[in-house]
Each structure stands twice: as structure tokens, then as C-alpha cells.
Amino acid sequence: HLQLVESGGGLVQPGGSLRLSCAASGFSLDYYTIGWFRQAPGKEREGVSCISSGGSTKYADSVSGRFSISRDNAKNTVYLQMNSLEPDDTAIYYCAAALTGWIGDTSLQRHDYRYWGQGTQVTVSS
Numbered sequence: 001h002l003q004l005v006e007s008g009g010g011l012v013q014p015g016g017s018l019r020l021s022c023a024a025s026g027f028s029l030d031y032y033t034i035g036w037f038r039q040a041p042g043k044e045r046e047g048v049s050c051i052s053s054g055g056s057t058k059y060a061d062s063v064s065g066r067f068s069i070s071r072d073n074a075k076n077t078v079y080l081q082m083n084s085l086e087p088d089d090t091a092i093y094y095c096a097a098a099l100t101g102w103i104g105d106t107s108l109q110r111h112d113y114r115y116w117g118q119g120t121q122v123t124v125s126s
Contacts, residue, residue, distance in 0.1 A: 002026040002115055006095050009120030012085055018122060020080040022095030029053075033100045034071065034078040035113055038091035038122075045094070047108025049080060053100040058108060062088075085124045092119040 008020040022034060035050035049059045049069040057069055068081040078095060096113035103112045 004095050004097060004115055004117035006093060006117045006120040009093060009122045011123045011125065013126050014086055014124055016085050016124070017081070017083045018085065020082065020093055020095075020120060020122075022078045022080075022117060024076045024097065028073075029071065029076050029078065029097065030073050031099055031101070032097040033103055033106060035096045035098070035108065036069065036080045037094045037096060037110055038089075039094070040091040045110055047110065048093070050106050050108060051078060052105045054105070056106050058106040060108060082122070085122075087124050089122060090124050091122060093122050094119045
């Protein structure tokens with residue numbers, strides 16, 4: 001049973017930080033590109049960041065310089081470090097997996113990803 005589980009969301013003040021985790025079970029992430037997506041109320045789901053099996057990374061312009069993605073294959077987990085959070089970062093954050101070889105390394109297009117987690121809420125508010 002393939003499963004992705006996100007954790008680490010919560011309520012944080014503007015300027016604060018959170019670290020999200022995406023843990024996989026039932027399969028190894030070694031050959032997968034992992035993407036982080038987010039969906040705010042009334043908006044479409046958008047790509048935030050991704051990391052390929054080889055460690056290549058990509059970021060949306062809106063988070064570049066503030067967010068950092070990393071992976072620990074030994075723990076079968078990918079992390080998203082979010083710093084300098086802003087109210088516009090408020091959303092449900094999802095992680096997703098796609099075979100790196102199928103998508104050509106990195107992608108922030110949601111239709112490229114086959115496996116999805118259930119999401120974790122991030123709220124940035126004073």
C-alpha cells in the first residue's frame with residue numbers, strides 16, 4: 001500500500017518558520033521526484049517546490065529564497081523548510097511523488113505526479 005503522509009503544518013506568525021515533512025511508506029522514494037504543492041481557499045493547486053532523485057531542485061518564484069527542499073533517502077522522507085512566512089503562504093500543503101525518469105527530472109506541474117498525500121494545513125497569521 002503506497003502512502004505519503006505530510007506533517008509539520010500549523011499556525012505561525014508572519015516572518016516565522018515551519019518545516020514540513022513528507023514520509024513515504026510502502027515504496028522507496030529513491031527513484032522518485034517529490035513535489036510540494038499548495039492550495040489556498042478558492043484557488044487552484046500550485047507547485048511550490050520539488051526535488052529529483054538526483055537532488056536537482058526547483059522552486060516557484062513566489063517562494064524562491066525563502067523555502068528550501070531536501071531529502072533523506074535513509075528515512076524515506078522529504079522536507080520543506082519554510083522561512084520568512086507570509087500570510088499569502090496560507091494553504092493546505094500536499095506532497096506528491098513521480099518517477100524521475102518519467103517526468104525528466106523536475107516538474108511543478110501537478111498532472112505529472114501520480115501519488116499524493118492528504119495534506120497539512122499551514123496558516124500564517126498574527
